[in-house]
Amino acid sequence: xxxxxxxxxxxxxxxxxxxxxxxxxxxxxxxxxxxxxxxxxxxxxxxxxxxxxxxxxxxxxxxxxxxxxxxxxxxxxxxxxxxxxxxxxxxxxxxxxxxxxxxxxxxxxxxxxxxxxxxxxxxxxxxxxxxxxxxxxxxxxxxxxxxxxxxxxxxxxxxxxxxxxxxxxxxxxxxxxxxxxxxxxxxxxxxxxxxxxxxxxxxxxxxxxxxxxxxxxxxxxxxxxxxxxxxxxxxxxxxxxxxxxxxxxxxxxxxxxxxxxxxxxxxxxxxxxxxxxxxxxxxxxxxxxxxxxxxxxxxxxxxxxxxxxxxxxxxxxxxxxxxxxxxxxxxxxxxxxxxxxxxxxxxxxxxxxxxxxxxxxxxxxxxxxxxxxxxxxxxx
Numbered sequence: 001x002x003x004x005x006x007x008x009x010x011x012x013x014x015x016x017x018x019x020x021x022x023x024x025x026x027x028x029x030x031x032x033x034x035x036x037x038x039x040x041x042x043x044x045x046x047x048x049x050x051x052x053x054x055x056x057x058x059x060x061x062x063x064x065x066x067x068x069x070x071x072x073x074x075x076x077x078x079x080x081x082x083x084x085x086x087x088x089x090x091x092x093x094x095x096x097x098x099x100x101x102x103x104x105x106x107x108x109x110x111x112x113x114x115x116x117x118x119x120x121x122x123x124x125x126x127x128x129x130x131x132x133x134x135x136x137x138x139x140x141x142x143x144x145x146x147x148x149x150x151x152x153x154x155x156x157x158x159x160x161x162x163x164x165x166x167x168x169x170x171x172x173x174x175x176x177x178x179x180x181x182x183x184x185x186x187x188x189x190x191x192x193x194x195x196x197x198x199x200x201x202x203x204x205x206x207x208x209x210x211x212x213x214x215x216x217x218x219x220x221x222x223x224x225x226x227x228x229x230x231x232x233x234x235x236x237x238x239x240x241x242x243x244x245x246x247x248x249x250x251x252x253x254x255x256x257x258x259x260x261x262x263x264x265x266x267x268x269x270x271x272x273x274x275x276x277x278x279x280x281x282x283x284x285x286x287x288x289x290x291x292x293x294x295x296x297x298x299x300x301x302x303x304x305x306x307x308x309x310x311x312x313x314x315x316x317x318x319x320x321x322x323x324x325x326x327x328x329x330x331x332x333x334x335x336x337x338x339x340x341x342x343x344x345x346x347x348x349x350x351x352x353x354x355x356x357x358x359x360x361x362x363x364x365x366x367x368x369x370x371x372x373x374x375x376x377x378x379x380x
Contacts (some may be wrong), residue, residue, distance in 0.1 A: 001211040004047040007225050008207035011184065012191070015176035018203045022091035026116045031072035033092040035065040041093035044071040046078065049227065051124065056080045061093050065294040094203065095102035096195035100159065101125055102174060103190030104181040112140035113181065115147055115174060119159045121193035147178040169202050170194075184222075185215025190303055213239075234278075234297050241293040243282060249274025251376045253298035253307040253336075255291070257282050257316045265310045268365055274373035277304045284315035291324020292331070299334045305379040306337050310365060310374040313344025320346075331356060337375045341368040 003011070006024045013019045022038055024047065025031040035042045039144060046058030051096030053059050058080050062068035078085045099121035107114040120135045128135055133251045137158045141147040152171035161167050173194065181189040188210040195205050216223055228236055244259065253275050256262040259281050266276045278301065284296050296306055311321050321342060329335070341362040342350045354361075360375075362368035 002049045003209045008209040012207050015180045017173050017176045020091040028069045028073040032065045032069035035068035043091050043093045045089040046075050046158045047087040048080050048083045098196040099193035101192045102194045115139050117155045117159050182332050185212045185314050187212045237297050246279040250277045251303050252372050253277045253306045255294050255303040255309045268369040272369045272373045287320050288324035291321050292328040295328040306372045306375040309340040311342050317345050317352030318342040318347045322350035339368045339372045
């Protein structure tokens with residue numbers, strides 16, 4: 001779940017990270033009122049879940065409250081990469097001497113939480129990785145003890161912050177960002193840029209946090225912070241129905257129970273020369289209604305030329321899956337060839353329910369994948 005800049009700013013501020021003052025507005029009049037409270041120059045910043053806001057005209061500097069109101073009226077309602085701007089952040093505009101990047105990610109390769117810093121801030125870190133990878137410094141946090149102050153200070157020195165007082169402030173900000181990442185179950189937490197002011201102190205100018213949906217049950221208050229704009233409709237439907245769904249670029253729709261089996265199914269589809277259109281895990285104990293919803297979501301994708309159902313019934317009952325498939329066929333307008341492999345709990349009853357349906361049976365995963373790939377290629 002992506003958070004807007006103003007939401008991320010409020011979270012990192014709770015960890016004693018210095019941020020710019022200001023507030024969020026949904027009307028030009030509100031923007032003017034916030035600018036009056038700040039006094040002096042302000043930045044009017046579009047709040048949308050895409051990059052490149054500045055280049056699109058979604059960030060403007062205003063010297064007076066009247067200019068802030070005018071800037072907000074121009075930005076609100078603006079279309080930026082297909083998303084409509086509904087809110088703007090009115091933040092104090094500050095001058096600074098240097099921009100730094102600071103971020104925290106879960107590095108799956110090393111199985112560690114990694115702190116990343118770069119002396120080249122203010123631009124996408126991916127761009128820095130392409131043009132000047134040596135400018136990116138990484139330090140892995142200790143799994144049990146977390147990011148240690150000496151590690152954070154080492155990071156400061158390695159990106160060129162030689163002053164001791166400045167390095168200590170950087171270390172405080174880095175450890176605060178690390179705590180924000182861990183305590184809020186984030187996938188990403190970053191400050192870009194973290195700026196060096198004229199007096200040598202540091203301040204977070206722009207913050208970004210992406211939360212792990214799987215951890216939201218521990219942070220129910222954050223669910224209200226979700227902005228559905230920009231989220232694919234299929235993923236919204238999946239979440240509403242308790243399904244795990246990720247859209248991909250292929251043409252074979254996959255419906256599987258269990259994340260591990262889903263990954264294996266996608267691998268076997270690739271092995272036989274096919275391309276999965278999605279990752280979809282109906283989970284354990286899925287009932288007929290959930291199965292029908294899953295097929296509806298899969299077939300919403302016009303690229304899907306074949307559907308492959310691979311169910312290994314343990315908690316999930318094969319007869320319930322079969323009922324869901326039959327129900328879905330009655331209500332779904334778009335019909336595509338469907339290969340079904342059902343193995344496990346109530347398998348015989350499931351096969352009986354599907355006997356009269358227009359389906360292509362398969363006894364093994366390999367057979368199901370081969371048939372689905374052949375169908376998709378024939379329809380291409």
